[in-house]
Amino acid sequence: MAEDATAPAASDAEVARDRREKIRRRVADEGFVHVKSLAETYDVSVMTIHRDLDALQSEGWLRKIRGGATAQPSAIYHGDVRHRLQAMAEAKRQLAHATVDLVSPGASVMIDESTTGLAVAELLPARGPLTVITNFLAAVNLLADKPGIDLIALGGAYYPAYDAFLGLRTSEAIRSLHADVLFMSTTAITNGHCYHQSQETVAVKRALMDSADRRVLLVDHSKFAKNGLHQLAPLTAFDLVVVDSETPQDELAALRARSVPLHIAGSGTPPPW
Template identity: 75%
Template sequence: MTTDDASLDVDLTAGQNAPRERREQIRKLVVDEGFVRIEELAETYNVSIMTIHRDLDALQSEGWLRKVRGGATARPSAQYHGDVRHRTEAMADIKQLLARTALDLVEPGQSVMVDESTTGLALAELLPGKSPLTVISNFLAIVKLLAGEPGIDLIALGGAYYPAYDAFLGMRTNEAIRSLRADILFMSTTAVTDGHCYHQSQETVAVKRALMEASTRRILLIDHTKFSKSGLYQLAPLTAFDLVIVDADTDPAILASMRTAGVPFQVAGRPSAAEDGGVASRGS
């Protein structure tokens, strides 16, 4: 290879890597800043506005950001769930309340599945207090949190890693789940519409369905904002869960419709079913 050929090869390699590196920098910038403008990105990286549009389209398809008029944002919307950092920060106090209510359902010695939701992460932080437990999860944040924790036998569900969700998803994850059977599952969902749970990701739906099939008892944890959001892919009806835990800001009309539909539910922070009528027995 001549010197000129070597230089050309380096230039081509750099050209191939440039879009990937630029998108990674844009992704980090959006997460840190919360919002970035297309014109400023084009000027910063010395590329055309159309190139930035393509970058943002690619990052949006991977679940990293939400493309809006004039730029991109990391803030969730009715259709976009937000990246892990923003999901963790959103409704943090309510997620803690939901988690504390859910913890009362856990008994030492049980096998507990927890999905990749940040509400599930809030619960995972409390689980060592109910040890000994076997905890099963595809959420890397939970795996890191509980790894080496005394009294916790941890089973990490592998598969294809999706950075936008900080979780393992896909066919291999589903296969790993099907080889197991847990006493109880705690999970959340992106949106609830007309009594059904929805998500924006087909991969997420497939894994959550596998988790539901592999659990004896299924508990859904959702804050009131889930009822105002929308999703593309249907996961399951609320009636597929043994208990739905909601927060006190949930619209009374929604609670009434759940009761009419026979959805067993509990309002976090309130007495359990028999005491305040917050839970409707399945089929009542």
Template identity: 70%
Template structure:
């Protein structure tokens, strides 16, 4: 079994120096001196203190959804300007979105949203969608799974149909299936993006090009006028490569995708063999897709 932590598939690389969001400490600016309760710089302990403070900011924003800047400054005993700098760095890494007066974990057309936050959204619908997607999987087949939290719910069910070969760029999926003896696991290397908990970028796309799988399961951030959209070009490039590497393509979405927006266009929904959507989708959103020839599989609530 080829796990990402042990031995990557031939031709892949696990470099973490690609792209502006590739590491937890990647930043467009040098870290500022960290202040303790006395307001003085922490000297030799500065890098660790900065990392710890930003980790606390990330966790609080994820848990609460929105946190005011003055509340963060008071809770961490630092200046408001320090919090502004921290939020700038965390936003550049994709962890959160800086808004007027604070920071939010909610996705937008420019911000994908922290993976921990997204995993909590529409959890029941994702489980129903995963159950429906299992019907398309045949034991012994090779399965491509993207880094979406929707497909993470499906990945948790794949051992029910082993033996399988599972190929993914998602670190969460790799961790989930790494110890399952019935899964032949192939990890796609490249630059690791912590906010996505996935490998993205040019090297990931190149690794996919040497593979051919029976079926692909993927999701998308937004659906607008019959097209999939995402916030980052790196995500779009990898997902396009995944689509080219699969004999059958399955898109899995919940009805909230029709109300969201993304910056970069990925592909029309008609490029997928099947689009699985939950029963919460309004007919006004589904009717145009049917008219375009999209094969819809609407999942009723169990």
């Protein structure tokens, strides 16, 4: 059948949107792409690619660097959720298994938008019945059909790169609720404080902390080598900080010197509670 010559051509905006989606996927798949390579692939100017990358960076999908774009996180770029799901996966499972026994049937549990928190969420159905409150769409999808889970999904402005709801409406929704325990993570730890790349993330995490009786921070050893732009809270603001077994001894000594309530996952001893 001949192509319908009367079919409307795609608008410039539609073409740009399609090209940016392809660029986003390529950066996520390859980790880094060159501006010149993208310009050649899509037969557009280098300046057009720079505008595409600016738009994708503003949405949190990637980070522009000299000569191209990367999916690797930085002090001001969180990294898209697919990249974070793949990073430190075994350490996250270790942290989750070390702390899930802190949840008793009938409890109300808050989970933040971290992929470490998602590892905890995967174990929660076996602890039910529970009420689970989260702004992380991946956790909502994971728990939506699980028996014994009374799920409360927090709305607000949706941030695709985080696969989460953030912003003022999310914070207000959190403050209308109260939970027994919060499981959360952080992007970076510097001088005994948690840091994140976005103010929106910090605002929501502070609201979560304010709305839970007990706060559990789960951090794999890579967090001690990263940087963040916005300070969230000191580690002493948590009732328990759980680190994985690969955390360097000097970092453990520094935490103990700051009187951080510490537990090492995989140590063979139950976490203090």
